[in-house]
Amino acid sequence: MTGIRAAADADMPAVRSVAARFGLLRSWPAGLDFLDAERAFGTLLLATAPDGAARGFGGTLRRGAVTHLGDLFVLAEHQSSGVGRTLLAELLKGDEPKVTFASSDPRAMSLYMRHGLRPWSPLLYLTGPAAGLSGPPVRQATPEEVAELDAYAGGGARAQTLAWYAAVPGVTCYTTGEGYAFARTTGDRVVIGPAGGATPQDCAAAALGAVAASADAAASTGAAGSASGAGSASVAVMAVPGGHLLAPTLAEAGWRIADMDTFMADERAVDLVRTDRYLPHPDLG
Structure with missing residues (x-):
């Protein structure tokens, strides 16, 4: 059974260990990265095994009413086991407009579509x-x-x-x-x-x-x-x-x-984010 909790100070080494496995922190200073922003200005969740070992994490950032899903990463040995679905259900449980940048993994895009997001544009x-x-x-x-x-x-x-x-x-x-x-x-x-x-x-x-x-x-x-x-x-x-x-x-x-990723958004958010006059930050949205 997977446990999900908001990342606390003591959880950050575990979160960063997962992020490091995916090469996400290479361009950020040690201990000062986009994970801190997610925790401070959005939501950062850690998924753990019964013994407390990290299985994955997910994070969002808020832009006004818009929730930007910035991260959803599950360790390879725990993929296709429901960890990602459990994290995503918690991260996207509100009814506010939502956006994300989906990777080329078709499993992720299908998962996001089941939460109401649609692919609108490539993000190069x-x-x-x-x-x-x-x-x-x-x-x-x-x-x-x-x-x-x-x-x-x-x-x-x-x-x-x-x-x-x-x-x-x-x-x-x-x-x-x-x-x-x-x-x-x-x-x-x-x-x-x-x-x-x-x-x-x-x-x-x-x-x-x-x-x-x-x-x-x-x-x-x-x-x-x-x-x-x-x-x-x-x-x-x-x-x-x-x-x-x-x-x-x-x-x-x-x-x-x-x-290349795919910019995905629900029907409300796609009218709010003006992609013809906006360039997102790769990690902050």
């Missing part, structure tokens, strides 16, 4: 050179400045989550005024998202401006730190809905699809 994880893309001028902004735009494009308000993310090492928030984009530089990579705008063009401009600004900042840091061997971000990563105008733009610029 695009990667390419951080330098070389032209973007408009951007300025640094506070998360408070962009919270309203984020709520409009992403489907709901999450000011506390944005403030939490802005405090993570390497994160900078940029804005053009009509668009915004968060950028996090870690090692040789810069991850763009969330990003959004008043129009699709505003979203694209902010994301491209953030890539260019991050590349410039990394190059300056690398030059200043060359004596100590400091590196600079050379690769950019962006999660782009298939219908977003940035998808062909980046493909033409030589970016490649490193992975």
Whole structure:
């Protein structure tokens, strides 16, 4: 029999041990990752065996009325045993609008469909050179400045989550005024998202401006730190809905699809999340 409980402080090593098995924490600082955000601003559940050993975990984040299912991971030896169904039933038990990014595993997509979610769009994880893309001028902004735009494009308000993310090492928030984009530089990579705008063009401009600004900042840091061997971000990563105008733009610029999920939502949420003018964060939605 599987036990399900809200993850407490003492459970986090077990949760992270499962996450590490799936390679989910490689780009996050030790002990400061998206699991903390799920626990603080949504729900993080741990599934255990009768002896207390971890079998899997699941997590959600809230954006206003929208519940974003961020994680549902079950260890291979416990898959197809009902652990995932039990976790999902608890995570999605409310009647609020719901979204998720489904992997290519058909079992997961079928499970989500049984909970009322439908596949609406591919979500392309695009990667390419951080330098070389032209973007408009951007300025640094506070998360408070962009919270309203984020709520409009992403489907709901999450000011506390944005403030939490802005405090993570390497994160900078940029804005053009009509668009915004968060950028996090870690090692040789810069991850763009969330990003959004008043129009699709505003979203694209902010994301491209953030890539260019991050590349410039990394190059300056690398030059200043060359004596100590400091590196600079050379690769950019962006999660782009298939219908977003940035998808062909980046493909033409030589970016490649490193992975792909499916954006799934119920009938209410699909009208709230404006995927033509929103770029989610791969882990935070």
